[in-house]
Amino acid sequence: MADTKLRMGMVGGGRGAFIGQVHRTAACMDGRVEFVAGCLSSTPEKALASGKDLNLADDRNYPTWEAMLEGEKKLPAEKRIDFVSIVTPNHVHFPVAHAFASAGFNVVCDKPLVHTTEQARQLIDAVRRTGVVFAVTYNYSGYPLVKQAREMVAAGEIGEVRKIIVEYSQGWLANRLEDSGQKQANWRTDPARSGAGGAVGDIGSHAEQLVAYVTGLKLQAMSAELTSFVPGRQLDDDANILLRYCSAGSSECAGTGADTSDREPGARGILTVSQICIGHENDLSIRVYGTKGSLLWRQEDPNFLVHRVDGQPQRILSRGQGYLGEAAKRNTRIPPGHPEAFLEAFANTYNNACEAIRARKAGKKDVGGVGLGGPFDYPDVVDGARGVHFIETSVKASSSSEKWVSATFSA
Ligand SMILES: NC(=O)c1ccc[n+]([C@@H]2O[C@H](COP(=O)([O-])OP(=O)(O)OC[C@H]3O[C@@H](n4cnc5c(N)ncnc54)[C@H](O)[C@@H]3O)[C@@H](O)[C@H]2O)c1
Numbered sequence: 001m002a003d004t005k006l007r008m009g010m011v012g013g014g015r016g017a018f019i020g021q022v023h024r025t026a027a028c029m030d031g032r033v034e035f036v037a038g039c040l041s042s043t044p045e046k047a048l049a050s051g052k053d054l055n056l057a058d059d060r061n062y063p064t065w066e067a068m069l070e071g072e073k074k075l076p077a078e079k080r081i082d083f084v085s086i087v088t089p090n091h092v093h094f095p096v097a098h099a100f101a102s103a104g105f106n107v108v109c110d111k112p113l114v115h116t117t118e119q120a121r122q123l124i125d126a127v128r129r130t131g132v133v134f135a136v137t138y139n140y141s142g143y144p145l146v147k148q149a150r151e152m153v154a155a156g157e158i159g160e161v162r163k164i165i166v167e168y169s170q171g172w173l174a175n176r177l178e179d180s181g182q183k184q185a186n187w188r189t190d191p192a193r194s195g196a197g198g199a200v201g202d203i204g205s206h207a208e209q210l211v212a213y214v215t216g217l218k219l220q221a222m223s224a225e226l227t228s229f230v231p232g233r234q235l236d237d238d239a240n241i242l243l244r245y246c247s248a249g250s251s252e253c254a255g256t257g258a259d260t261s262d263r264e265p266g267a268r269g270i271l272t273v274s275q276i277c278i279g280h281e282n283d284l285s286i287r288v289y290g291t292k293g294s295l296l297w298r299q300e301d302p303n304f305l306v307h308r309v310d311g312q313p314q315r316i317l318s319r320g321q322g323y324l325g326e327a328a329k330r331n332t333r334i335p336p337g338h339p340e341a342f343l344e345a346f347a348n349t350y351n352n353a354c355e356a357i358r359a360r361k362a363g364k365k366d367v368g369g370v371g372l373g374g375p376f377d378y379p380d381v382v383d384g385a386r387g388v389h390f391i392e393t394s395v396k397a398s399s400s401s402e403k404w405v406s407a408t409f410s411a
Contacts, residue, residue, distance in 0.1 A: 005034045006354055009072065009081035011065045011096050012088030014041030014050030018184055019110060020087040023137070024054075026346035027085065027108075030333075033354060036060055037081050039068045042088075065096050073103060083108055083133070083357055089187040090195050094119045097134075101126040106133040106357050108350070112205045113384030115195040117392055117409075120385035124411055127381045133360055133367050135353035136384035140206055140284060141213040141370075142348035144319050144340070145305040147327035147377075149214045149288070149295050152307070158290030161215050164243070164269040168203045169283040173237050173275035176230055191234055197391040198235025200226055203284075204273040204394065205387040209379060210286050212386065213370065214295075217245040217267055219390065221404040224397035229276050237276045241394060243269035244404065303339055327377065353378040371411070382411045 008027050013020015020040065027033045037060035040050035044063030051061030062068035072080050083106035086096050094114040101107050101123060113136055114120050127134045140146060153161065177185035187193040188202055195201050211217065221244045226236035247266030277283070284299035296306040303319040317324065320336035331348040333340060356367040356376040368374020371382025389409040397405035 005032055006082040006357060007036045007080070008033050009037040009060075009068065009084040010035065011039050011068065011084060011086050012041075012092070013038070013085075014046055015053065016183065017041075017087070022343065022346055023085050023087050023108075023110075023350075025343055026139075027350045027354075029343065029347040030351060033350070037062070037068060037072060039063065039065045065092075066099075069099055069103060069105075072105070082106060082361070083353075086110060089193045090201070091115065091193045094123070097123055098126055101130060101132050101134060104130050104132060106360065108135045108137060108353055109384065110137045111209075111384065111387060112195060112197070112201045112391055113381070113388050115388070117385065117389045120381075120388045121411075123381050124385055131360070131365060131367070133353060133356045133369075134381040134384075135349070135356075135369065135378045136380065136387070137346070137349055138206060138209040138213070138379040138383060138387075139342070139346040139349050140210050140299060141379060142331065142345035142352075143297075143299075143302050144324070144328040144331045144345075144348075145297055145302060145317065146210070146214060146345075147331055148305055148317060148324050149286075149297055150216075151325040151327050152295065153215055153288060153290070157292070157307075158288065158294060159292030161217065161245075161267045161288055161290050163267060163289040164211050164215060164217075164245075165287045166207045166211050166269065166271050167283065167285050168207045168273040169277040169280035170199075170203065170275045171278040171280045173199075173230065174278045176232065178233075189233055189235055189237075194235060195391065196235075196395045198226075198228070198233070199237050199273050199275045200224075200239040200241075200394045201235075201391045203275070204239055204241075204271065205391060206284065207271050207273055207286075208387055208390045209383055210284070211243075211269065211271070212383070213379070214286060215245075215267070215288060219407040219409070220244045220246045220266070222393060222397050222407045223404055224394045226394060226398040236395075236398075238274040239272070239394060239398075241271040241397075243271055243407075245269060246408075302341055302345070303336070349378060352376055385409070385411060 039062040041047040086109040178189045224241040227238045245267040293309040305317040307315045360367045369378040369380030371380045
């Protein structure tokens with residue numbers, strides 16, 4: 001018999017917001033989650049009006065996130081939310097995530113997780129203390145063909161990974177959109193609300209996670225140049241980063257303080273992200289080159305994965321086909337030729353986190369995701385923390401006179 005639906009709460013995602021509606025659609029797509037509570041906007045009036053738009057019951061439509069936490073804590077377990085989704089601008093993530101996780105609520109938080117590695121470590125501590133499920137919506141790793149790429153790399157189908165090129169190009173911030181009152185541009189270009197990274201935080205964190213997810217490689221060092229092309233902008237709108245990954249079995253990379261100069265490095269990478277590339281909409285792609293073959297996946301054509309082997313014609317793997325691996329099959333809904341895309345991949349991220357939440361409800365203790373090395377396939381608090389460390393290190397490397405800056409991270 002099917003479990004009862006999980007009860008979802010939300011902070012952020014009110015009138016005029018971008019990603020909140022995507023989260024609600026994704027979480028509820030397969031009919032196993034219901035949206036029951038929220039504090040959806042930054043002012044009490046707008047929060048309550050936004051909750052009414054979405055038919056939240058009056059007693060679960062909260063004016064502030066603090067009132068929501070107190071209200072939900074008082075409810076009996078069978079009524080209380082099973083998880084809270086945090087879809088506010090970045091500066092609000094930490095206080096909300098820390099308070100809910102510390103109170104024992106499962107959390108789904110959007111990226112970048114928080115502003116500093118120090119805050120991220122506090123969240124990891126809270127998760128370890130309370131045992132909650134903490135997912136970070138790095139939704140691009142929810143695509144079936146990305147999961148296929150991960151499985152193929154792990155199975156050695158392209159041999160040992162030598163080189164990665166990850167590109168995330170957008171053009172929507174090529175001019176001072178922030179001056180027009182467009183709120184998504186406004187807070188993303190403000191260091192107080194966005195954090196230390198501009199493009200490198202907003203979309204660079206997705207690119208970093210995509211490489212980590214597909215290849216399993218750990219970052220050793222980087223050389224970065226962040227640029228603010230648009231006059232007067234305080235944060236970068238373009239970033240070009242050279243990456244060195246740890247070589248297989250290199251123990252230095254398991255801890256902190258890696259030697260970045262005289263050890264044989266492993267794979268090399270190029271990460272380029274930009275929000276001033278006119279004509280590019282959401283152009284994320286990853287290429288992975290190994291000793292036996294290579295893979296290419298593009299977010300704007302996400303149902304296909306190109307696999308090339310030396311001396312052979314290229315193969316184009318297609319979503320929904322019987323020849324794909326288990327992970328791709330598990331994260332697919334409809335037959336090939338009927339395109340699945342952004343919303344379905346987002347829903348996969350939710351489904352996999354919800355599987356861990358259900359397991360925790362049933363008494364299972366080990367409910368970690370990818371970063372924690374747990375049994376579930378969702379990006380977790382450690383993946384989120386590594387992303388924050390990547391952003392911080394990129395900013396540091398960009399202003400450093402050293403060619404290589406250590407980028408190792410361990411939780
Ligand atoms: N995973 C993805 O693909 C993806 C895509 C877009 C945005 N994001 C992330 O999602 C988050 C939200 O981005 P967005 O573009 O939807 O922003 P947005 O500005 O469109 O929406 C933010 C919402 O949060 C609300 N809010 C602000 N402070 C609040 C508070 N104290 N309490 C309750 N609500 C509050 C605002 O009123 C608004 O409704 C950001 O962290 C962003 O980086 C992720």
